[in-house]
Amino acid sequence: MYAQMVKTDAARVRSLDEMDPVERAFQERVDAGQKIEPKEWMPEGYRKTLVRQISQHAHSEIVGQLPEGNWITRAPTLERKAILLAKVQDEAGHGLYLYCAAETLGVSRDEMYEQLHSGKAKYSSIFNYPTLTWADIGAIGWLVDGAAIMNQVPLQRCSYGPYSRAMIRICKEESFHQRQGYDALMRMVKGTPAQKAMVQDALNRWWWPSLMMFGPSDDASVHSAQSMAWRIKQNSNDELRQKFVDQTVPQAKYLGLTVPDPDLKWNEEKGGYDFGEPDWEEFFNVIAGNGPCNAERLNARKKAWDDGAWFRDGLTAHANKMADRRTASKIAAE
Amino acid sequence: MSNEWPLWEVFIRGQHGLNHRHVGSLHAPDAEMAVNNARDVYTRRNEGVSIWVVKSSDITASAPSEKGPLFDPSNSKVYRHPTFFEIPDEVGHM
Ligand SMILES: [Fe+2]
Ligand SMILES: [Fe+2]
Numbered sequence: 001m002y003a004q005m006v007k008t009d010a011a012r013v014r015s016l017d018e019m020d021p022v023e024r025a026f027q028e029r030v031d032a033g034q035k036i037e038p039k040e041w042m043p044e045g046y047r048k049t050l051v052r053q054i055s056q057h058a059h060s061e062i063v064g065q066l067p068e069g070n071w072i073t074r075a076p077t078l079e080r081k082a083i084l085l086a087k088v089q090d091e092a093g094h095g096l097y098l099y100c101a102a103e104t105l106g107v108s109r110d111e112m113y114e115q116l117h118s119g120k121a122k123y124s125s126i127f128n129y130p131t132l133t134w135a136d137i138g139a140i141g142w143l144v145d146g147a148a149i150m151n152q153v154p155l156q157r158c159s160y161g162p163y164s165r166a167m168i169r170i171c172k173e174e175s176f177h178q179r180q181g182y183d184a185l186m187r188m189v190k191g192t193p194a195q196k197a198m199v200q201d202a203l204n205r206w207w208w209p210s211l212m213m214f215g216p217s218d219d220a221s222v223h224s225a226q227s228m229a230w231r232i233k234q235n236s237n238d239e240l241r242q243k244f245v246d247q248t249v250p251q252a253k254y255l256g257l258t259v260p261d262p263d264l265k266w267n268e269e270k271g272g273y274d275f276g277e278p279d280w281e282e283f284f285n286v287i288a289g290n291g292p293c294n295a296e297r298l299n300a301r302k303k304a305w306d307d308g309a310w311f312r313d314g315l316t317a318h319a320n321k322m323a324d325r326r327t328a329s330k331i332a333a334e
Numbered sequence: 335m336s337n338e339w340p341l342w343e344v345f346i347r348g349q350h351g352l353n354h355r356h357v358g359s360l361h362a363p364d365a366e367m368a369v370n371n372a373r374d375v376y377t378r379r380n381e382g383v384s385i386w387v388v389k390s391s392d393i394t395a396s397a398p399s400e401k402g403p404l405f406d407p408s409n410s411k412v413y414r415h416p417t418f419f420e421i422p423d424e425v426g427h428m
Contacts, residue, residue: 040398089378096375100359103341109361110338166358173379312363316337319364 002060002124002148003053004215004287009045010226030231035161038104046230049223050160051107053232058098059116059123063297065091067131068140076134083180084137090173097169101162117302125283126213128291135188135195135202141181143203143210143248149174150244151214159231182251189255196256203252204260211275212283214241246272341390342368344375346382354386362387 016024023043029036036042065088072088075081099109115121126144131137152174155167185202188195214237218224227233245264252259263276285291339361345354357376362368368387377385396404412418421428 037398039395086378089374093375093378096360097358100341103359108338169358312339313337315363315367316339319367322364 002064002151002213003056004122004124004213005218006049006053006056006223006227008049008223008226008230010222012222013225013229027229030159030229033231034159035164036159037161045226046232047105049227049230049232050163051102051105053227054098054102054105054163054166055107055112055115056122056124058095058102058112059121060127061091061095061098062116063123063127063301064144065095066297066300067127067129067293068137070131071134071137074134075137080184087141087177087180090177094170094173097166098163101160101166104162113305117298117305119289119298122287124213125286125291126209127297128286128293129205129209130293132205133198133202135185135198136206138181138184138188138199139202139206141177141179142185142251143181143206144213145174145177145181146248147210147213147244149178150240150247154234157231157234163232185255189257199255200257203257207260208278208282211241211245211278212280212286214238214244216280216283242272245275249273339363342372342387343390343393344368344372345386345388346372346376347384348382349380354384357381359390365389 016027019027022041026036026042026046036046068084068088068091072081072084075084099112102112103109112121116123126147131140149171152167152171156164156171158164158167185199188199216237218237224233224236249259249264261276263274265274266272267274286294289295340363341359342362342365343359344357346357347354360368360371360375362371365387369385372385372387376382408414
């Protein structure tokens with residue numbers, strides 16, 4: 001997802017009887033659906049897992065601005081441009097809510113930026129694909145934000161208070177993101193044959209990477225089981241992927257598009273679609289840094305940070321000068 | 335060298351004459367910029383009519399470990415709630 005394959009440090013999930021009284025009390029609160037708040041006692045593994053997941057999620061929101069930012073200056077109308085600008089600005093906001101949530105766990109913003117810029121921290125694989133046409137912008141809103149919503153809605157119930165509250169804010173804003181994307185595509189498929197072909201081409205390229213967003217099957221993963229025991233994670237990757245496919249296929253049909261999966265078939269018995277397996281080798285390759293745009297994304301992000309240094313320093317200098325002046329005039333008045 | 339801006343807690347008054355409510359935090363070099371940033375980060379959809387910011391380091395919080403000693407004493411004082419008193423129906427609305 002926006003946080004894919006988050007490790008937990010757990011070798012296996014322990015039962016209540018194996019825990020010392022403090023940890024047991026913590027686990028019982030989590031089991032009872034209570035929220036854990038920043039300064040309260042928590043297992044070190046819980047804290048670390050949350051830092052990994054929330055910061056990865058935050059990095060994804062920030063890097064996720066880049067593929068869409070690519071089209072802000074080239075949007076087909078002023079209205080689409082304003083909409084895209086507002087959407088991308090929301091993503092910046094999402095990144096900021098999440099960084100703040102992670103900071104409540106004792107990691108600093110600078111540390112997190114450092115981890116992103118050095119390549120140590122990951123962000124979602126999806127943002128390492130290029131946005132070649134305007135239809136890609138529609139496809140991102142529809143599919144990528146759509147997949148993000150699938151994952152983020154259950155995260156609103158996460159056991160960690162600040163993460164849960166950030167997710168509630170984010171979910172309120174996501175529906176606009178998905179709708180504006182779908183709306184752009186609805187308009188395009190009613191256009192010329194070339195425009196409709198452009199939309200089909202975008203679906204062909206974004207479909208599989210969107211399914212990969214949920215990560216490989218984690219039914220056998222200790223990390224996933226531990227995250228679920230801590231109520232950091234609520235659903236398995238396969239469950240969410242299935243829901244996404246079931247929701248999205250009819251939407252593709254409405255647009256008159258063909259989902260690029262020969263194995264896609266309605267399964268009456270399970271009340272959902274059967275579908276093919278994404279190319280997990282491609283996924284691991286992208287995660288490892290070898291996707292089509294990994295280097296470009298990271299460089300753009302670093303350049304933005306480095307080029308902004310003089311401005312951040314200027315604001316700090318101004319703030320210090322004003323603070324000094326206030327102290328000086330206070331002393332003079334005494 | 336790290337010159338991370340200080341952290342500010344943001345409080346917003348919603349539209350309907352409510353109290354300011356904590357909505358989150360952000361980094362900014364000074365209070366003025368914190369208010370400006372808070373507008374962009376936390377009120378993009380008319381979420382508020384007024385913003386307060388306060389440096390996180392200036393907030394004093396009760397310790398989670400003191401939850402018992404701080405809040406337990408009020409648990410036993412049920413007479414603080416109006417439902418503790420039974421008023422006969424004949425008395426009318428009270
Ligand atoms: Fe987002
Ligand atoms: Fe979004």
